Amino acid sequence: MTALSKKDLGNSGISEFLIHELGAKIEVYPLAGDASARKYFRIVRDQESFVLMQWEAFKSLSDYPFTNIGSHFSKHNVRLPKIIGSRPEEGLLLLEDLGDLTLERKFWESRNQEDSLNFYEQAIEQLIKIHYPSTADRDENCKAFQIQFDSEKFQWELNYTKQHLIEGLCRIQLSDTEKKQLNNIYLEIADRLHEEDKFISHRDYHSRNLMIKLGKVNVIDFQDARLGPIQYDLVSLLKDSYVNISKEIESHLLNHYLDLRTQYITKKINKDAFDEVYQLQTIQRCFKATGSFASFYQTRGDTRYLHYIPDTLTTVLKALDHFPEFSFLKELILRDEVIGVDYNSL
Template identity: 35%
Template sequence: MNSKTATSPSAQPRFNLPYLANTLGGLFGQSVAGVEATPLEGDASTRRYFRLHPHYRSRGRGPDSLMLMQLPEPFPGEKYDFVRIQKFLEGLNVPVPHLYHYDAAKGFVFLQDCGDITLEQQLQNCDEAELRSWYRQAVDMLADMQFRATQRIRPDCPAYHLRFDTAKLMWEMDFMIEHYIEGLLDLKLSDTVWNALRHHLQRLCSELDRQPLHFTHRDFHSRNLMVHDEGLVILDFQDARMGPSQYDLASLLRDSYHVLPEEFVSDMVDRFISLKKQKEKRDVDADEYRRVFDLMSIQRNLKAIGTFAYQKHTVGNGRYEPCIAPTLNYIRTTLKLHDDWKGLRHALESAIPELAA
């Protein structure tokens, strides 16, 4: 590990060279002369990531590189959700990074290195045929994960005990109001506007709460899908919980990081519905599924805007601010598709001037 890496204030490593060399040597059964540790750019989480390059004294079976995920603090004696869900998904043959080792006492997770190319980056230079191919793969993978994980989940998986109920969904809406409307936009809502907004958001969340429960990744989008060995690998699954079938599909197809044409979104929703019918061996009401998909998209996009605003206004991280405008446009477009949700549309337009523009 070079000295620059060790002193980088943004990386804050808690490890040293002897620890890495001894740990990797023990893992792969060979002597390690040294380890290069390169910090990677952080995301909105409190975890830190490092790419490790071990220098083996002799050629053996150890990987040329691997990832070290440093948790914000150790959780000794506790079962870490990321590790438990990784084992659950890997046991279902869902493509997730392989877990080499979890050091609970120190708060380090050693993982397979799946490269640097996210789906978002891969799509930047794609033609239409390539884009369609990648999204077919992502939709197929999501349908497969959702079906098998929902069928096989048991109480030993953390996601089993968590769900997107009205309380959780409304907590996210209140977070958006606090950090986007009142925080980033610095707007003081009148009691009338505030009450109307929360009333219609509560109605939206209650409608979503009534949907059948499925395993949801919770953050299934183009920045959490890595392109590796000509396929896709899923990251950031530690917050999985039970929720509507449409949750992850909305996250993927109404993605704040890569905007897709509505006609293309419609085609991919059709594909998912067809796969769902095949896997569950039952009919699916396509119109109803699409209706809930749109409602889930609105809630999911509002939640994302709250997160982006929090990062900008509270944390001082402006990386996500450019994502707010396209996400608002998703909401604006989707609301116009459903006359029976005019009340929600008017309430949001009253609270968020950009939506009425």
């Protein structure tokens, strides 16, 4: 890969910032971005490397969600990329380079799922730190305490899928009666999840946001953390669209989580109630994921995520088997215009 020139970087202020932080003898390489509008670059200086993140301008490190929440997590030993330098007015953060080995890549490169189990256990251990000590340290200046998954937010996410997948990509025109049926299901799912106790939720805790460096799992992309049910992050990790974790590994990791939880909360959990919320959260979280995948195609012509839709819908259908009262949603997904689409051909 060819290094970028100053001309390639344009008038963004990146070159001047990097020279100020690292000196003139550096090389800049573009990195593939995530599903957001953020841009990433790998900066090489001699035998060292760093990652530059470019996003919207911000006032200060304490005001910027990434650094604000990251500072709170760091107090509780959550492994995160270290901040090397910043220029808020340019939206620039220079970070520790965690490399290219995601948990997703480790999963697929392993000979069998057991070979990646240690790293998934580490991911659970990092999640415990986010859910319990980080939540117990009630710092109201931390932005994760200022927003939450409430009924309105859960409904918004479900309607996002109706907009981008059902009505958008699949071009289904729901009747007024069908819209009412669907909205009633959305409301019940959202209200039931909203009633759960709330802990800090990473919000996007999947295998592409977990980096392995020197055998240790590190957490990235945590800037949207907010209060929510513990099952939200567990579903994100264990019902992840990017991998296919076996039922045996999923069960083992859930038990690992519940065992570690007792270090912070001594009251024994009602496993049946926990499992019911876990299935309910699977419906909500995974259905929203299909809406996101559809929206990337609908809004910017990005086809890379479309092939994840069928298996993710299958995950939703399996969870819906536990809730016969939501039969209309199951019937909607089972329509040929939804589950029968060849998303790879779009």
